[in-house]
Amino acid sequence: MKVLVCVKRVVDFNVKVRVKPDQTGVDVANVKMSMNPFDEIAVEEAMRLKEASVATEIVAVSCGVSQCQETLRTALAIGADRAILVETDAELQPLAVAKLLAALTEREQPQLVILGKQAIDDDANQTGQMLAALRSMPQATFASRLRIADGWAEVTREVDGGLETVSVRLPAVVTTDLRLNEPRYVTLPNIMKAKKKPLEIVSPASLGVDVVPRLKTLKVNEPPQRQAGIRVPDVATLVAKLRDEAKVIT
Amino acid sequence: MRALVLAEHDNATLKAATRNVVTAAAQAAGTVDILVVGSNCAVVAQQARTIAGVSKVLVADAPYFADALAENIAPQILAAAKNGYTHVFAPASGFGKNVLPRVAAQLDCAQVSDAIAVVAHDTFARPIYAGNAIATVQCTDPVVFATVRPTSFAAAADGGTAAVEELTAVADTGISRFVGREIAKSDRPELQGAKVVVSGGRALGSAENFKLLDRLAHRLNAALGASRAAVDAGYAPNDWQVGQTGKIVAPQLYIAIGISGAIQHLAGMKDAKVIVAINKDADAPIFQVADYGLVADLFQAVPELIEKLG
Numbered sequence: 001m002k003v004l005v006c007v008k009r010v011v012d013f014n015v016k017v018r019v020k021p022d023q024t025g026v027d028v029a030n031v032k033m034s035m036n037p038f039d040e041i042a043v044e045e046a047m048r049l050k051e052a053s054v055a056t057e058i059v060a061v062s063c064g065v066s067q068c069q070e071t072l073r074t075a076l077a078i079g080a081d082r083a084i085l086v087e088t089d090a091e092l093q094p095l096a097v098a099k100l101l102a103a104l105t106e107r108e109q110p111q112l113v114i115l116g117k118q119a120i121d122d123d124a125n126q127t128g129q130m131l132a133a134l135r136s137m138p139q140a141t142f143a144s145r146l147r148i149a150d151g152w153a154e155v156t157r158e159v160d161g162g163l164e165t166v167s168v169r170l171p172a173v174v175t176t177d178l179r180l181n182e183p184r185y186v187t188l189p190n191i192m193k194a195k196k197k198p199l200e201i202v203s204p205a206s207l208g209v210d211v212v213p214r215l216k217t218l219k220v221n222e223p224p225q226r227q228a229g230i231r232v233p234d235v236a237t238l239v240a241k242l243r244d245e246a247k248v249i250t
Numbered sequence: 251m252r253a254l255v256l257a258e259h260d261n262a263t264l265k266a267a268t269r270n271v272v273t274a275a276a277q278a279a280g281t282v283d284i285l286v287v288g289s290n291c292a293v294v295a296q297q298a299r300t301i302a303g304v305s306k307v308l309v310a311d312a313p314y315f316a317d318a319l320a321e322n323i324a325p326q327i328l329a330a331a332k333n334g335y336t337h338v339f340a341p342a343s344g345f346g347k348n349v350l351p352r353v354a355a356q357l358d359c360a361q362v363s364d365a366i367a368v369v370a371h372d373t374f375a376r377p378i379y380a381g382n383a384i385a386t387v388q389c390t391d392p393v394v395f396a397t398v399r400p401t402s403f404a405a406a407a408d409g410g411t412a413a414v415e416e417l418t419a420v421a422d423t424g425i426s427r428f429v430g431r432e433i434a435k436s437d438r439p440e441l442q443g444a445k446v447v448v449s450g451g452r453a454l455g456s457a458e459n460f461k462l463l464d465r466l467a468h469r470l471n472a473a474l475g476a477s478r479a480a481v482d483a484g485y486a487p488n489d490w491q492v493g494q495t496g497k498i499v500a501p502q503l504y505i506a507i508g509i510s511g512a513i514q515h516l517a518g519m520k521d522a523k524v525i526v527a528i529n530k531d532a533d534a535p536i537f538q539v540a541d542y543g544l545v546a547d548l549f550q551a552v553p554e555l556i557e558k559l560g
Contacts (some may be wrong), residue, residue: 017379018511026383038495094351095360107450123494124363125347130321130355138321138426141348142487154429160344160442160497162489165429166319171547178478178495214360216388218373223384229541235554238526238544246319246524246541248446248503249470250558 001148001170003046003055004110005080006101007039007062009071010121023219034069038116040078041176044183045146046114047079054148057081059108063100069199076194077186083199088211090204094122096211100128103207105135110171112153117142117175128175138168142177146214251371252328252518253279253337254308257286257298260512261389266443267341269407270282270400276303276324277368277403279337283308284412286329289316293450295414302409312419317428318345324352325420331357335393336371342397343442353393354395362387366402374385380494381517391480394485395453401500401521433485436474441490444473446503449492452479453529453548460485462552463507469559475499475508475519493518511536528552 011017012032020027035043041245051056057061060075062068063086072083086100118125132139140146140155144163147154148170156165158177168174232238242249253275258265269283275282276523283306284298295309296316308340310326324390331338333355334404338353340346342364354361366384367375374396413535448467454460460480467474468470476486477492492499504522511527511534527540530547537543544551 005301011379013514017382019383026379028283093360095355095358098355107309118495120380120494122363123380124361125359126351126354126363129348129351130322133324133352133355138423139348139352140426141320142344158488159431160489161433162318162487163432165431166317167427167429168321169425177488178482213390214391215362216390218386218388220378221384221386223377223381226525226539226540227541228523231537231541231545233545233560235544235551238542239555239558241542242524242526246503248524 001046001055001111002057002059002108003049004059004061004108004113004126005039005042005046005075006113006115007043007060007071007075008036008116008119008240009033009064010036010119013037013120013128019220019222023221025217027222033072036116036119038118038176040183041178041180041207042114042116043075043078043080043192047177048181050079050150059103059110061086061101063088063097065089072199073194074186076197077190078184082197085199085201086204086207087201088204090211091213092211093215093216094124094126095130096209097127098134099209100204100207100211101127102129102134103209104133112170113173115173115175117177120214128173132173135175137171139173139175140166140168141175143174144177144179146174146180174224251279251336252281252283252334253339254335255284255441256327256340257294257336258341258352259288259291259294259344261288262293265296266405267343267400268298268402269301269405270403271339271341271398272301272441273274273305273403274365274368274398274408275337276406276526277341278371282297285327285328286310287315289313299412300408300410300435301406303406304412307412307414308417310417310419311416312424315419316460318349319426319428320349321426324356325423326348327353327355328442329420331393337394337396338396342399346397349399350395357393359391359395360389361397363397365396365398367479369515370413376519380514381520382513387520398499401498408442437453438467439471439473439477441473441497442499444501445537446470446472447475447499447501448472448505449475449477449500449509450480450486451477451509452483454480454485457485466552466556469556477512477515484511506536506540509536510534511539
């Protein structure tokens with residue numbers, strides 16, 4: 001079974017981003033970039049399927065600027081067999097990425113596509129669902145457990161009240177939640193090996209996809225800051241403040 | 251303009267978040283209809299029709315809609331949406347996030363995720379980078395799809411008498427099946443709607459120690475929450491997680507106990523009216539957003555707090 005995993009290059013989760021003074025976006029110049037953490041979980045899950053002899057080939061895909069090759073090399077170092085970059089300098093929104101991935105899944109015909117449930121930059125949480133829609137595939141989002149058997153994927157999903165398990169017919173789209181697995185560390189020998197693995201570069205035009213953004217970003221602001229509060233010396237003072245000042249307890 | 255609001259429900263009760271979405275939809279489009287897709291869900295439609303400002307409630311009822319499988323309900327929403335709607339809204343909950351992008355893509359439309367303010371009929375504010383920046387985005391598609399953060403909009407009150415209209419159910423797609431559900435039974439209020447939330451972090455040290463918070467939550471009639479670190483460590487169930495990738499809450503009172511205050515946690519709770527932090531690390535970032543900070547060992551402070559509250 002072939003598995004496609006999709007990885008996005010994002011500002012590293014440890015970086016506190018700053019809004020640009022001209023309000024056109026956040027400043028990503030000279031900040032550390034990494035693979036979106038949810039996508040790392042996606043690659044790890046594909047590897048586990050391969051180690052369990054369920055998956056036979058793992059193809060990693062990324063969409064974006066030339067530097068996304070680094071993100072794909074990381075996926076190859078974790079264990080993906082080959083990589084495809086849809087290279088463009090254009091702003092890519094979830095619908096456009098879903099269309100690019102739809103074109104690639106049509107070409108590659110994977111049985112399973114695994115993506116992170118959301119990217120930690122735009123926090124959109126859309127691409128997997130949109131890809132599934134465009135390819136008329138079932139979707140199992142926010143996965144915390146995945147099992148493949150008899151042409152179906154049984155997926156336990158993190159839902160608002162707890163957990164829910166669904167079974168989806170393959171080919172299917174799965175999006176990962178945090179507790180699906182703990183991604184392995186990449187080792188130096190594997191980083192070296194990854195450099196020799198094939199990485200193909202295609203363009204949105206070659207896939208016949210129009211990536212023009214549908215949402216226009218008018219401005220990007222700092223969020224309102226909370227006023228710094230006070231320190232209370234002891235529990236008694238805290239209770240008094242909550243009762244008499246904030247009036248939030250009785 | 252006319253908005254279609256997707257009702258979130260469990261076939262018996264309309265989830266309160268639907269009311270907040272109605273408010274956002276009325277601000278954006280003026281006229282609001284509600285779509286209820288479920289199984290034996292007539293009672294939900296009856297609850298929806300009493301919401302003030304709702305002009306029509308559409309109901310699609312079929313056994314295979316019972317568990318809100320996206321594969322089955324998305325085509326139904328799509329069929330309804332094609333009926334002249336300029337806006338299609340859903341709550342930014344696990345339910346709405348799962349299904350709405352599937353519908354939007356089928357209409358070749360973008361989606362605005364997690365709208366926190368309506369700026370104009372096609373323009374919305376939404377958080378990005380875990381709420382460290384707010385983007386104002388304008389939708390250029392013929393239909394505006396948006397998931398709405400319930401805590402950012404007031405709940406629409408009762409007082410309506412909307413007509414209920416039954417739709418012909420679309421067919422079962424057969425490509426997905428519901429297997430089961432593990433929903434924790436709790437006497438505590440629901441996390442996202444609670445007026446008071448008591449949240450614990452990794453400093454609690456064990457699942458056993460989380461029971462200490464249970465006593466405090468009981469006294470305050472609060473919901474229980476947790477940081478990602480506490481959930482990852484197995485001290486608390488995953489549906490308690492408050493933060494960027496967990497639940498977004500905005501209670502009257504949020505008590506953070508043994509939580510350092512990572513950016514992604516703050517993204518989930520900084521809209522609380524009053525924030526209390528109890529942490530023995532005086533430099534913990536949580537104190538920068540707390541209205542009342544107490545530097546103390548939680549294992550002494552929390553029992554004392556319970557005792558002083560009486």
